[in-house]
Amino acid sequence: MAQLIIFSYFEDLNNWNFMPLVQLWRQEWTKAGFKCHCLGRHLAQKHPKYKVFLKHVDSLPTINPKNYEVACYMRWLAMAHFMEQQRIERALMSDFDVFPRGFNRQHMGSAQIVVHERTRVPCLVEATIQGAANITQMIMSRIPKPGVTHYSDMYAFKETSWPATNHCVQLDDPTWTKAAAVHASHGACLRLQPGKAKIDVIKEIVLGQK
Known part of the structure; x- marks a missing residue:
């Protein structure tokens, strides 16, 4: 049986020191039995549609x-390229502040794309090779209405009808302890423990480390 595979994505932006969080993400998903890959811009740049994709997303408000x-x-785009090049049939793309709490093979779906958050926030998304290609095509097709001042991949996903589960929930959701994965988003950590470093909130609340 093929090993479960999960991706995250990292770019060193605005001097935000997220590498310790990425390392913690890798540690916890490896413990859960996944092979972890942290993708980057260099992989997206190898995709044949990189330039047109960049021009489109750079134009979005x-x-x-x-x-x-x-x-x-x-x-x-990095996910689509890497899966195609490595012939990875099915994998997860995760924010690096999403942590497993029992997520395993039984939680994986069978559709080309499955969003493992009930409102389709793309913090934990499962896709096949074709599904990953479909995600990039979906983003390329999105043109916000005139006057819209903000758009994001979250908005794009929410406009789809792709299957969604409740396997991943926000850390400040009362049901998070029963979920298979938890999303320790910036907003959730801030609401729970204002002023405390995000990684420390995760270590204390999610991982039970003092």
Whole structure:
């Protein structure tokens, strides 16, 4: 039986020191039995549609730093390229602040694309090779309405009808302890413990480390 595979994506942006969090992500998913790959812009750049994809996502409106928003889109292009080149039939793409709490093979789906968050926040997304290609095509097709000041890959996913599960929940959701994975988003960590470093909130609440 093929080993379970999970990706995350990292670019060193705006001097944000996220590498310790990426290392913690890799540690915990490896313990859960997954082979972990942290993808980067260099892989997206190898995709034959990189230039046209970059031009499109760079044109989309955002209230966030532009390089951050572009990186959020680029992870899907990197995933599509890597899966195609490595002939990986099925894998997960995860934010690096998503941690397993029992997520295993039984939680994997069978559709080309499965979003493992019930409102289709793309913090933990499962895809086949074709599914990963479909995600990039979906993003390329999105043109926000005139006057829209902010758009993101989250908005794009929420506009789809792709299958969704509740296997991954936000850390500040009362049901998170019963979920197969938890998303320790910036907002959730801030609401739970204002002023505390995100990685320390995760270590204390999610991993039970003092």
